[in-house]
Amino acid sequence: xxxxxxxxxxxxxxxxxxxxxxxxxxxxxxxxxxxxxxxxxxxxxxxxxxxxxxxxxxxxxxxxxxxxxxxxxxxxxxxxxxxxxxxxxxxxxxxxxxxxxxxxxxxxxxxxxxxxxxxxxxxxxxxxxxxxxxxxxxxxxxxxxxxxxxxxxxxxxxxxxxxxxxxxxxxxxxxxxxxxxxxxxxxxxxxxxxxxxxxxxxxxxxxxxxxxxxxxxxxxxxxxxxxxxxxxxxxxxxxxxxxxxxxxxxxxxxxxxxxxxxxxxxxxxx
Amino acid sequence: xxxxxxxxxxxxxxxxxxxxxxxxxxxxxxxxxxxxxxxxxxxxxxxxxxxxxxxxxxxxxxxxxxxxxxxxxxxxxxxxxxxxxxxxxxxxxxxxxxxxxxxxxxxxxxxxxxxxxxxxxxxxxxxxxxxxxxxxxxxxxxxxxxxxxxxxxxxxxxxxxxxxxxxxxxxxxxxxxxxxxxxxxxxxxxxxxxxxxxxxxxxxxxxxxxxxxxxxxxxxxxxxxxxxxxxxxxxxxxxxxxxxxxxxxxxxxxxxxxxxxxxxxxxxxxxxxxxxxxxxxxxxxxxxxxxxxxxxxxxxxxxxxxxxxxxxxxxxxxxxxxxxxxxxxxxxxxxxxxxxxxxxxxxxxxxxxxxxxxxxxxxxxxxxxxxxxxxxxxxxxxxxxxxxxxxxxxxxxxxxxxxxxxxxxxxxxxxxxxxxxxxxxxxxxxxxxxxxxxxxxxxxxxxxxxxxxxxxxxxxxxxxxxxxxxxxxxxxxxxxxxxxxxxxxxxxxxxxxxxxxxxxxxxxxxxxxxxxxxxxxxxxxxxxxxxxxxxxxxxxxxxxxxxxxxxxxxxxxxxxxxxxxxxxxxxxxxxxxxxxxxxxxxxxxxxxxxxxxxxxxxxxxxxxxxxxxxxxxxxxxxx
Ligand code: HEM
Ligand SMILES: [Cu+2]
Ligand SMILES: [Cu+2]
Numbered sequence: 001x002x003x004x005x006x007x008x009x010x011x012x013x014x015x016x017x018x019x020x021x022x023x024x025x026x027x028x029x030x031x032x033x034x035x036x037x038x039x040x041x042x043x044x045x046x047x048x049x050x051x052x053x054x055x056x057x058x059x060x061x062x063x064x065x066x067x068x069x070x071x072x073x074x075x076x077x078x079x080x081x082x083x084x085x086x087x088x089x090x091x092x093x094x095x096x097x098x099x100x101x102x103x104x105x106x107x108x109x110x111x112x113x114x115x116x117x118x119x120x121x122x123x124x125x126x127x128x129x130x131x132x133x134x135x136x137x138x139x140x141x142x143x144x145x146x147x148x149x150x151x152x153x154x155x156x157x158x159x160x161x162x163x164x165x166x167x168x169x170x171x172x173x174x175x176x177x178x179x180x181x182x183x184x185x186x187x188x189x190x191x192x193x194x195x196x197x198x199x200x201x202x203x204x205x206x207x208x209x210x211x212x213x214x215x216x217x218x219x220x221x222x223x224x225x226x227x228x229x230x231x232x233x234x235x236x237x238x239x240x241x242x243x244x245x246x247x248x249x250x251x252x253x254x255x256x257x258x259x260x261x262x263x264x265x266x267x268x269x270x
Numbered sequence: 271x272x273x274x275x276x277x278x279x280x281x282x283x284x285x286x287x288x289x290x291x292x293x294x295x296x297x298x299x300x301x302x303x304x305x306x307x308x309x310x311x312x313x314x315x316x317x318x319x320x321x322x323x324x325x326x327x328x329x330x331x332x333x334x335x336x337x338x339x340x341x342x343x344x345x346x347x348x349x350x351x352x353x354x355x356x357x358x359x360x361x362x363x364x365x366x367x368x369x370x371x372x373x374x375x376x377x378x379x380x381x382x383x384x385x386x387x388x389x390x391x392x393x394x395x396x397x398x399x400x401x402x403x404x405x406x407x408x409x410x411x412x413x414x415x416x417x418x419x420x421x422x423x424x425x426x427x428x429x430x431x432x433x434x435x436x437x438x439x440x441x442x443x444x445x446x447x448x449x450x451x452x453x454x455x456x457x458x459x460x461x462x463x464x465x466x467x468x469x470x471x472x473x474x475x476x477x478x479x480x481x482x483x484x485x486x487x488x489x490x491x492x493x494x495x496x497x498x499x500x501x502x503x504x505x506x507x508x509x510x511x512x513x514x515x516x517x518x519x520x521x522x523x524x525x526x527x528x529x530x531x532x533x534x535x536x537x538x539x540x541x542x543x544x545x546x547x548x549x550x551x552x553x554x555x556x557x558x559x560x561x562x563x564x565x566x567x568x569x570x571x572x573x574x575x576x577x578x579x580x581x582x583x584x585x586x587x588x589x590x591x592x593x594x595x596x597x598x599x600x601x602x603x604x605x606x607x608x609x610x611x612x613x614x615x616x617x618x619x620x621x622x623x624x625x626x627x628x629x630x631x632x633x634x635x636x637x638x639x640x641x642x643x644x645x646x647x648x649x650x651x652x653x654x655x656x657x658x659x660x661x662x663x664x665x666x667x668x669x670x671x672x673x674x675x676x677x678x679x680x681x682x683x684x685x686x687x688x689x690x691x692x693x694x695x696x697x698x699x700x701x702x703x704x705x706x707x708x709x710x711x712x713x714x715x716x717x718x719x720x721x722x723x724x725x726x727x728x729x730x731x732x733x734x735x736x737x738x739x740x741x742x743x744x745x746x747x748x749x750x751x752x753x754x755x756x757x758x759x760x761x762x763x764x765x766x767x768x769x770x771x772x773x774x775x776x777x778x779x780x781x782x783x784x785x786x787x788x789x790x791x792x793x794x795x796x797x798x799x800x801x802x803x804x805x806x807x808x809x810x811x812x813x814x815x816x817x818x819x820x821x822x823x824x825x826x827x828x829x830x831x832x833x834x835x836x837x838x839x840x841x842x843x844x845x846x847x848x849x850x851x852x853x854x855x856x857x858x859x860x861x862x863x864x865x866x867x868x869x870x871x872x873x874x875x876x877x878x879x880x881x882x883x884x885x886x887x888x889x890x891x892x893x
Contacts, residue, residue, distance in 0.1 A: 003687060031724070031791040041720040048718060052711045059707040062682050063700045070622075072689040075765075077846035080624035082687040083877035091628055094679045095672075102668045105714060110664045113720045118657060177584070186584045189497040192653060192727060196793040199724045203654035206496060207584030210654075226804045227793045233653075233727040235490055236497060238417040241798035 003069065011061055015054045022049055031196070032227050034218035034249060038199030040116055044109035051101070121213040129169040129213065132162065134230075136191035136204040137178040139239025141230050150262045162230060163248045165255035166219050174202060174210040192234035195247060196227040203234055222246035293372030297343030297469070301336040308335025326503050327576050329484060333510050337473055344469045345373025349462060373469065375461040378858060381447025382758070383468045384522075388443055389827065391434035391475050398427040400820050403813040409803040418486030420799035422504060426478055428491030429508065433515040434475050436606035436739060437557070439747050442468070442522040445550045445609070448754065449526055451851035451858060452544045454535025454867030454883070459528040460521075467521030474514030481507035490797060492599065493568070495582035495591040499575050506575060509568045516561045523557035526550055535850070537869035537883070544849050544873055545626070548633050549612025552640040556605050559644070564598035567591070589654060596647035604643040606739055607706075608636055610746035611677035614699050617753055618684045619874050620847040621696040626874035627683030628676075635676025642670045652722045660719045667717040671710060678703065693845075694768030698749035701776045705741020709734055712787065730790025733783045740779060748775075751830055756840035760856040763833035771826050778819030785812050848873040848882045 026046050033042050072078070135142040143153045143162045155161045164170055176188035188206035197220065202212050220228050232243035250258065309332030313323060324332070342351065348361035363369050369379050370386065402423050405413040414420045450458055458464055481487065485502025498505050530551045534543070543551075571591070574581050582591040611632075619626040626632070648655060648663040655663075681703060690696055712734040715721045725731065755763055785808055786794075794805050801809070843852040850873075854863050865887035873882050 031793075037720075038724070041724045044718055044720050045715065045724075048715055048721070052714060056707060056711055059678065059682075060704055062685065063704050066685045066688070066690055066700060067692070070685060070688045070690050072622075072691045075691045075693060077623055077691070078689065079876045080622050080687070080689040083625045084683075084687075085625045085627055085629070085875075087627075087683065090683060091631065091679065094675065098672045098675045102672060105718070106665050106668050109720070110668070110718050111661065113718070114657070114660055114664075117720060187500070188584060189500070190494060190588055190654075194727075194795070196724070199720070201653050201723045201726055205588050205654060207588070226802045229802075231793070231795055233795050235421065235488060235494065235797040237488055237501075238421065238486070240421075240488070241417055241800045244802075 007061070007065060010065075011054070011058060014057050014061060018053045018057060019050055022046075022053060032225055033197055033199045034220050034228070035195075035198040035200070035214045035216045036120060037117065037214040038197065039217075040113050041199040044113050047109050048105070051105070120215075127169055129171040130165065131171050131173065132164075133173045134175070134193060134204070135179065136174070136176045136188070136193065136232070136236075136243075137180065138189065138237050139232070139243040141193075141232075141243065141245045142179070143245070145259070145262075148259050148263070150259065150266060152266075153262055154265065160245045161248070162245060163250055163255060163258045164216050165252045166216055166249050168252070169213060169215050172202075172212040174204045174212065175208075176204040176206045189236050190234050191232045191236045191243065194231045194233040195229065196231065197225060197229075197247075201233055216249040219249055219251060221248035221250075292368070293344045297340045300339035300343035301473075302339070304335035304337070304339025305332040306335075308332045324484075326484075326506055329503060330506055330510065330572065330576065333477065333507070337470075337514065340473050341466060341469055346466055346469075349373050349375075350466060373465045375457075375465045376860065377446050377450050377458045377461060377464065378862075380461075380464055380468050381443055381445070384438060384443035384446060384471065387468065387471050387475070388435050388438040391430050391471075392439070392823070393827075394475070394479065395427050395430035395435065396820055396823060398423050398430070400817060402427065403816040405799050406801075406809050407813045409806045409809075410800050414799055416486065417799055418488050419482075421488035421490065421797060422482050422486040424797060425487060425490045425508065426481065429478055429512055430475060431739075432491055432602065432606070433512050433519070434471065436743060437519050437602065438471065438515075440609040440613070440743065440750070441526070441550060441553055441557075441605070442471075442519065444546075444747075444750055444754070445526050445554075446522065447758075448851055449547055449550055450529060450533065451757075451854070451862055452547050452849055453530060453533065453538050454850050454853075454863065454869065455529060455533035456861045456863065457533075458525050459532055460525045463521055464525040467518045467525070470514045470518035470521070474511045474516075474518065477507050477511035477514060481505075481511065483507075488797075492595055493571060494595075495571060495574070496584070496588055498571060499578070499583065506572065509572045509575075513565055513568055516565055519557055520561045520565075523554035523561070527554040527558065530554075535867035535869055535883075538867075539869075542869055542872045544616065545612045545629070545632060546609065546616045548636055549609040552636045553605050553608045556601050556608075556640055556643065560598045560601045560605075564595070564602075567594040567598070589651075592651055592654065593647065596650045597644070599650065600647045601643040603735065603738065604639055607742045608639060610702065610706075610743045611639075611674075612636060613746050613750050614677065614681045614703065615684065616849070617695050617699050617749060618681055618688075618690075619876065620753075620845045621693060621699075622684060622688035622690045623846065623876045624684055624688045625876055626680065627686075628680045629872075629874055631676045632680035635673040635680075638673035638676075639670060642666065642673065646670055649717060649722070652719045653726050664717055664719055668714065671714065674710060678707070692769075693752075694763065694765060694772055695749040695753035697769055697772045698745050698752070701772065702742060702745035702749065705737055705745060705779065708784075709737030709739075709741055712737065725790055727796050728790035729786040729794045729796065732796060733786035733790060736783045736786070740783070745775075745779075748772075748826055753845070754851075755830065755833055755837070756844045757851055757856050757858070759834045759837070760840055761833055761835075761837035762840040762844065763829060763837055767829050771822060771829060774825065775819060775822035778815055778822050781815030782812055782819050785815070848875075850883055853883060853885055 033039060131147055133144045141160055144151050174193050176191055177186050181187055191204045192201055193204055194201040198214055200212055202210050222228050228247045230245045230247055232240055309328045312328035312331045345361055349359050353359050363374055370383055374380055405420055481504040484507055485504045487501045487504035487508055489498050530547055580586045582588050615626055615632050645666045649667040752763055752768055789808055863885060865885040867883055868886055869883045871882050
């Protein structure tokens with residue numbers, strides 16, 4: 001009994017300390033997100049962390065406790081004094097707790113968050129979203145803005161870039177094919193559209209059109225945080241590491257300027 | 271009638287032929303001849319003139335010739351082909367160390383061959399990992415000159431580790447050696463098959479290692495389509511290499527499960543079957559189900575590559591390949607780790623001299639993990655599935671942690687109030703418990719789709735699966751090697767060195783992979799030899815720890831080899847274990863036991879002094 005009480009007390013203390021520590025660092029976020037979808041992922045991450053903390057501490061403490069308290073004084077093979085093979089309460093508690101915990105994790109965050117994610121998508125669709133067509137080819141991301149007649153958004157050096165107005169819903173249409181391929185534009189491979197700061201990742205599959213919705217909710221760009229970038233996350237050939245493009249989230253006014261600039265570029269370009 | 275018998279007599283006593291050439295050497299020569307003959311033949315009948323001497327199809331057919339030559343050369347000719355055509359086998363197994371370098375029918379020799387092969391593969395794949403980590407010390411390319419080289423390195427590392435180490439070391443290696451001993455059998459059921467099975471493993475590994483000769487392939491160990499079908503010829507050797515290695519695993523699985531089912535000693539009921547044997551049985555059943563599945567997938571992919579069938583590109587269905595791969599791929603990781611779970615509960619009771627706690631739950635856990643593992647594959651595909659599918663796959667994935675937890679429950683229940691002898695095996699098992707819980711808990715994050723959509727295919731995932739595989743399986747493998755070293759060799763390792771090295775790899779391991787979680791959260795994605803510069807400092811540190819870890823593994827290997835050959839003599843049963851392998855001498859004789867084993871009670875009770883089995887020596891039966 002004594003050991004159990006000591007163990008539980010230490011476990012309780014360490015868990016509390018761990019939770020306090022985690023709460024202090026999670027204020028700075030485990031990862032950086034600037035979209036509504038990203039917030040869902042981040043809060044799920046934090047929620048899971050605080051529930052998994054006691055489990056981790058339980059096992060880690062058990063290992064350390066064994067090393068200190070249950071260690072044989074020497075390597076003589078003497079039978080242990082306690083020889084229990086069964087403890088109804090311990091087994092019952094373990095099995096019940098693992099069931100309950102898993103059911104809970106499935107309900108929250110999984111189901112609740114998926115629900116939130118899907119509802120987000122439905123409402124935003126109605127509010128006149130910005131449409132961005134994303135084409136993944138080996139090895140480049142091409143962004144076009146059909147509502148503004150922009151075929152391929154590029155910067156002054158002619159490199160692809162993506163700009164989005166803050167707080168306006170965006171709908172991405174993702175396709176994988178190669179418009180510049182010499183004989184077979186459909187010879188695409190699987191890429192994965194990942195914007196780390198938005199907390200989304202969606203594979204882009206040849207022959208299919210995928211969609212993603214979200215609302216970017218902070219002004220930021222690749223220079224303020226390198227996580228604000230499009231990155232290919234599925235291996236797609238030797239060019240895979242270089243398949244990235246900078247993203248900027250800007251104010252509505254800046255976005256209008258940028259669109260005008262893109263139109264000018266497009267008109268002057270060949 | 272009588273005449274016939276008289277004629278048949280001499281066949282069973284063939285004149286032993288003295289082998290002039292080492293079987294491995296002969297295998298290599300025959301393999302070369304086989305390759306050249308089959309390859310030239312294919313090129314000769316190839317309707318497309320002007321081809322080079324090795325084309326993709328001819329490399330495939332040449333490989334088949336090479337494999338046949340190799341298998342016949344290492345002893346298959348005398349031991350398999352001659353009897354098949356009615357001539358007596360002229361294969362004589364040497365009695366000394368040479369027996370490890372040719373076909374053998376003794377399960378202990380086969381077990382050691384497997385251990386040796388998979389350790390060598392571990393070394394090669396590990397050096398490969400070191401090269402990868404060296405590349406990742408800088409954000410730009412500085413070691414590899416072409417990204418395809420890095421990606422090929424990743425693919426070879428992953429494939430060799432999964433198919434040549436993870437599924438092999440504990441199952442085919444320790445399993446072949448110890449399962450018959452632990453169930454009181456004198457030999458395995460299909461010993462010749464198992465003997466030839468081992469030689470598929472080095473053949474497969476060499477094929478993979480040789481793959482860059484045909485061109486850098488870049489799909490990683492998963493061979494994703496449609497990228498694979500447009501990749502260079504190295505891809506072909508990826509399929510063939512894995513085909514050979516998984517075939518070796520299938521043969522092991524057939525042999526081990528048949529042996530467990532049919533060759534148990536008297537009194538060895540299912541209720542008394544040792545934990546490790548349960549682990550091997552459940553895993554062998556998994557192997558029998560899923561390895562053929564992936565082999566068929568790879569045969570299809572190989573055909574798709576040689577003849578463009580368009581199974582998996584935009585004209586076909588790219589996602590079908592993903593499902594077919596992960597249908598096998600997820601059970602594969604449980605194949606790797608189940609024997610380790612079983613081994614924890616084999617070592618802990620012995621070291622604590624304490625009754626195994628909740629033995630039945632530990633076994634139920636193994637069985638349920640085995641059954642559920644086929645239901646969760648699509649959690650590797652959250653980034654490309656319908657939203658409606660996320661619910662069930664998240665559900666099953668989260669549920670599989672329940673039976674996994676039963677192994678922990680038994681281990682912790684046994685440790686509680688124990689008097690644990692702190693030996694190297696027990697220290698490594700405790701470390702393995704710690705590491706695996708990190709791997710398991712981070713799996714909960716990955717099972718939750720919103721989080722998964724962020725961390726999938728980043729270094730978070732790399733860290734997670736290395737924690738489960740290295741932390742779970744490799745640590746336990748090393749623990750088992752120390753635990754059984756006195757059985758293998760009759761010698762003991764050095765306890766101080768053992769513990770020191772255990773702490774060494776524990777620090778190296780956690781330093782390397784613990785930080786990879788943070789890298790992943792910070793936006794480091796996979797399969798990249800070059801990455802944004804802000805990730806450099808942490809990557810640099812990870813690499814330093816990785817080199818430290820790699821050196822630690824090599825140090826363990828040196829220590830074990832030293833102890834095997836020169837360690838101090840070990841007592842007969844140094845741990846006071848009760849399982850059957852300790853009922854015989856160390857190392858065990860040719861026939862394992864000089865008598866009949868009779869089991870009278872379970873092996874995991876330490877609260878009495880009654881023996882759990884007897885050796886009935888019967889002179890009339892021993893002949
Ligand atoms: C010596 C310690 C090890 C180190 C430092 C190490 C390091 C790495 C690295 C850097 C990657 C590539 C990540 C990427 O760019 O995608 C990787 C991938 C991988 N490793 Fe290891 N590894 C080690 C041991 C192992 C072991 C023991 C196994 C399994 C038994 C293993 C299985 C894998 C697999 C399956 C992959 C994925 C390969 C792929 O994406 O195709 N590794 N490892
Ligand atoms: Cu890509
Ligand atoms: Cu890519």
